[in-house]
Amino acid sequence: MARDQFADYDRRDFLRIVASGAALLALAPLAAGAQPAGGAPLKIGMVGSGREGGALGTAFVKAGHQVMFSSRHPEQLKGLVDGLGPRAQAGTVEQAIAFGDVVAIVVPYTAMEQIGKDYGAALAKKALVLDVSNPIARRDGEDLAKWVEQQGGAGLATAKLLPGAHIVRAFNGIGYMKLSAEAHRPGEPLAVPIAGDDQNALAIASNLIRQIGFEPVVVGGLAMGKYLAPGSPLWGEHTSAEIRQIVAGLH
Numbered sequence: 001m002a003r004d005q006f007a008d009y010d011r012r013d014f015l016r017i018v019a020s021g022a023a024l025l026a027l028a029p030l031a032a033g034a035q036p037a038g039g040a041p042l043k044i045g046m047v048g049s050g051r052e053g054g055a056l057g058t059a060f061v062k063a064g065h066q067v068m069f070s071s072r073h074p075e076q077l078k079g080l081v082d083g084l085g086p087r088a089q090a091g092t093v094e095q096a097i098a099f100g101d102v103v104a105i106v107v108p109y110t111a112m113e114q115i116g117k118d119y120g121a122a123l124a125k126k127a128l129v130l131d132v133s134n135p136i137a138r139r140d141g142e143d144l145a146k147w148v149e150q151q152g153g154a155g156l157a158t159a160k161l162l163p164g165a166h167i168v169r170a171f172n173g174i175g176y177m178k179l180s181a182e183a184h185r186p187g188e189p190l191a192v193p194i195a196g197d198d199q200n201a202l203a204i205a206s207n208l209i210r211q212i213g214f215e216p217v218v219v220g221g222l223a224m225g226k227y228l229a230p231g232s233p234l235w236g237e238h239t240s241a242e243i244r245q246i247v248a249g250l251h
């Protein structure tokens with residue numbers, strides 16, 4: 001029998017999410033071509049507010065969400081949040097995770113293990129954990145890259161480091177400058193391939209992606225997360241039709 005889809009969330013998270021428009025989408029699969037819901041804003045915690053995390057969090061603020069950017073030195077985020085207005089604030093990593101209905105993790109992949117140890121239990125209660133982080137051998141080391149490969153790629157590796165979290169890999173191949181330059185572009189939107197095993201998390205992620213001006217394309221479960229990493233044919237900028245064509249060629 002199907003498990004209660006909200007059984008893993010604590011009551012406070014559940015109520016806050018159900019109160020939002022996004023939750024209505026989360027309760028049922030998104031219909032093809034569905035428009036982004038207006039709905040109430042979500043609270044989004046950014047773990048990692050550097051180039052990519054800063055740009056993504058900025059896009060969420062512009063779409064009307066409340067965002068807590070985090071750093072191990074939150075005072076250094078003053079310039080970023082002051083420029084974004086009252087929907088943006090800065091905090092520690094712990095505060096951002098406590099704040100978010102949704103948490104985006106946008107850190108060097110080397111930090112993921114410690115984040116899992118320190119905050120894994122809290123992250124497992126979130127409706128969605130966006131995994132934007134990429135394992136990159138030249139930056140993160142050959143050993144880590146090899147370990148990730150042994151787990152079956154970045155999606156399954158992140159699931160191992162964040163047990164129980166409702167993970168969706170997303171935005172892994174879109175550079176931080178493109179996030180602002182290509183959002184809501186005229187004509188066909190730039191697509192964002194996403195991978196995850198949890199239908200509610202995928203629905204919330206899809207809604208967020210549409211709200212910030214891109215088109216989500218679910219390419220499969222977390223096992224497909226290995227293709228949402230540097231060097232993959234899905235890397236870089238594609239339309240949704242191009243992504244579907246590439247994915248068809250992967251099978």
Ligand SMILES: NC(=O)c1ccc[n+]([C@@H]2O[C@H](COP(=O)([O-])OP(=O)(O)OC[C@H]3O[C@@H](n4cnc5c(N)ncnc54)[C@H](OP(=O)(O)O)[C@@H]3O)[C@@H](O)[C@H]2O)c1
Nearest residue numbers: 048049050051052071072106107108111133134172175176
């Ligand atoms: N740059 C891109 O265009 C792009 C595109 C797609 C995906 N990505 C991926 O996104 C991730 C971040 O890349 P980036 O270019 O944004 O890097 P970045 O500018 O160097 O920012 C890294 C962020 O991670 C935080 N961080 C580092 N170690 C941490 C830890 N142990 N605990 C908590 N936070 C920690 C840093 O916060 P502190 O202030 O505490 O140091 C900083 O905010 C990488 O995995 C990258 O592959 C990047």
